[in-house]
Amino acid sequence: MAKTKFCEGISDISDSYMGFIIDQWGVLHDGEELFPGVEDCLKELKERKKTILILSNSDERAETNKEKLKKMGLGPSLYNAIVTPAEVLWEGFATRKDGVFEKMGNKCYIFGRRGQEEVYKDSGIEIVDDIDKADFVLILGMDYPRKTLMDYESTIRKAIQKRLKAYCQSPDSLSTIGEGLLTGPLLLARRYEDSGGIVHYMGKPHKLIFNYCIQYLQKKDIYPAQTVMLGDTMAHDVIGANASGIDTCLFRSGLHAANFAHCKTPKEMNNALRNLIAVYNNVMPTYLAPELRWGKALPDRKHKKRKQPS
DSSP, X not given: OOOOEEOSSGXXXXXXXXXXXXXXXXXXXXXXXXXXXXXXXXXXXXXXXXXEEEEOOOSSOHHHHHHHHHHHTOOGGGOSEEEOHHHHHHHHHHHOOSGGGTTOOSEEEEESOTTGGGGGTTTTOEEESOGGGOSEEEEOOOOTTTOOHXXXXXXXXXXXXXXXXXXXXXXXXXXXXXXXXXXSHHHHHHHHHHTTOOEEXXXXXXXXXXXXXXXXXXXXXXXXXXXXXXXXXXXXXXXXXXXXXXXXXXXXXXXXXXXXXXXXXXXXXXXXXXXXXXXXXXXXXXXXXXXXXXXXXXXXXXXXXXXXXX
């Protein structure tokens, strides 16, 4: 079994890839400020003609995320596109081109809080308040505390009886209320599946959003073997990209920072990584790096595109 390679920075692997898919929250910024070294790293990649996609499980569309990044100091010249579940859904509803959006109908019933539907009002779908009039279901979350899971049971049963397929926007957008009650869309989506319904999940680690990234890159003649995912979570970034045939780089500074906090030697780092991947079905990241930073300076040379294996 191949071992994870330890890297000091992205310069260590930049020659090997033309496409870079980068997680947003926890990798680029903390929600308010960019992390040190991020801007310089992206500048280096763009100077080498790399294609950069920012991939987030945000419940907002790309343009909204673009403005937030701009306020933090990360301009659109440093990446090619932002991909979010909301963006993929909006485009799917508007074009009906992808397989999961074909023959979906037009009338949508939404599980969510008031105002969440605003993102999709100009996508060409008709939002209805009666499940009996719906052609499909969009799961955005629970309207807690006004509603609990029990309040949705009868509507879910009707939807299943009508054989309505459902779309779940962001399967990891969960919140903890009181003694650990999950009020995000995942709880409703699982209940929908348990009742016999079909749910198409849009966010990481599910394949639909990675396929969207792959299709974008293929239009630029970049394929999965020429692409790497840079992220800070095993569950979403590493597992999701790995399942789509994309190499991965896990950052120690993110969600799993505590796992590596006391490591002082490569051996200790390797043991910590082995313990971590054991929790995630032994899916192993291709690379392990401290954080999103450039690292060592590279010789001044032209980076050549790696050929796709025949």
